[in-house]
Amino acid sequence: MENLDAIPYFLAVAEHESFAEAARHLNVSRSAVSKRVNQLEATLGVRLLHRTTRKVSLTEAGHHYLSNAKNAYYWIQQAEYSATSRQQLPVGKLKICVPVSFGRIKIAPLMAGFLEKYPDISVEMMMDDQYADIIESGCDIAIRGGELADSSLIARKLMPSRSVVCASRTYLDKHSTPLVPVDLTKHNSLVYSYAAKTTEWTFGKGDQLTTVAVNGNYHVNNSEALLTACLQGAGIARLPDFVSQSWIDSGDLIQLLPSYTMPEKNIWTVFPERTYLPVKVRVFIDYLTQALAR
Template sequence: MGEMTTGGMKMESMNAIPVFVAVVEEGSFAAAARRLGVTKSAVSKRISLLEAHLGVQLLHRSTRKLSLSEAGEQYFAHAIQSLAAAQDAADAVAQLQGAPQGRLRINTPMSFGRLHIAPLIPDFLAAYPGVGVDMVMDDRVVDMVEGGFDLAIRVRTLEDSALIARKLAPCHNLLCAAPSYLKKHGTPKHPHDLQKHNCLQYAYANKIHTWRFEETNNGDVINLDVTGSYQVNNSEALREALVAGVGIARLPTFIAGADITAGRLVPLLPDYKLPSQIIYAVFPERRHLPAKVRVFIDYLVEKIGGDQPYWETYFNLY
């Protein structure tokens, strides 16, 4: 790239900073390459050029892992600050541009993303042709900063104070089963009746084998230990088993709503509430919120937002 310099540092070294940071955060050249969308050899070459330019070894390489040298630790601390400053500068410039643009990296839970975010993407891309979307669906909660995400959808209580949240909709949960299961095994009238039933489990739930119920009229709380023949880490897979008549389970209304409306699932114990959460759009705190993030959040609020989301329109909760 020639001998162009900025503050005494060649442009090759400047371009190497995000590569170096990715290698350190991911722990390997291969993982950094996947994150950056380049080849492993390109990452290795860039780091070697950076070390040659600086005249010092930044990384200790072994067959098992990479580790930072003392010089590498110093360089990494400044590299992180450099990246943050560069991102802030890019966000500030983006605010001056007329139309949102750039790559928008989104993290969303698997089922909610597939059912309610993915269908919105085509119209969003048509409305904002300067924006590209990279969406990763995963039911595990990931670190947004380490994953390089601009925005995440979270269906739970927020725990990370470094994130800014905007409420999209409530996430209500229902106890339900298929008519075929109820015809064969009977309909529970009280939470304690569930101990006689096949209670299916969502593996990522808190206290998956203890179900909490709150009586609607007086607020009394019942914590009940239940068992069942099936446990799975995906809510749509759990829904498949329910519709097939395998047992009883807790499902969020954003998954069960269409089946309840169609009569494929029946809500149970109407006098008792299950714990609910809130669906948030969250993003890392920044001095300048990129336009691509702002317009996407506004788009989600328009399409999903409200105290009664569209997937609950055709039935009463309690």
């Protein structure tokens, strides 16, 4: 247990790959960081870091220790949260992880209002379309869509989302317009590569579901990059309604197969299970839910 107070020093060095940057991040001297990490290595009897004049990197033992140390430090922080008055106030640093397009279109426009309402909260927003491990990445909250596999997380529904199939007038002028889902097999489909089933699109009409295997020459892991290619006439895209709706309304995109619906997914806020939920997390979730409902 004597190593607990050295963990944040080691984590900072590992994150920044520099003793000097870690010291600036922790607002302590470089020598203090070096001393704590050296003491940690001496106690453990292993070398955690490779040190050169130009770079600091993890040893094999350091990689193993880092993963466990992050989890341990996270739960230590939760213990401190539950015992301090800070837990009862909307203050502190709030780290949120959001998908890129949803973050830019839906979350980013709301941040100025949130920061004005809660001036004692500082926000770090990480935008990435890959699912990050919340505890591993240090996020207080993540925004996720669709089915949630991790039962250790608490989830609150934020809003529904449905995908629509679209194409530009330029593309449709050169190719026939699909009238039924199976017609998509004759077209170039633009594919979101992080989807659970990238090349299988499911459509509903009444009680009947139809799944079509699509093909295309462009796969990309960002919805707005997919939108750009679609607008430029590269093919047909399946896009979330929050990405495509304004372009459909303007006439730049044509919604295809309008008599069919695609399965609705929910957008969730998820966070680690905590007996004492920090007020900064609760007020952010409440703010998002109310703002998006409007």
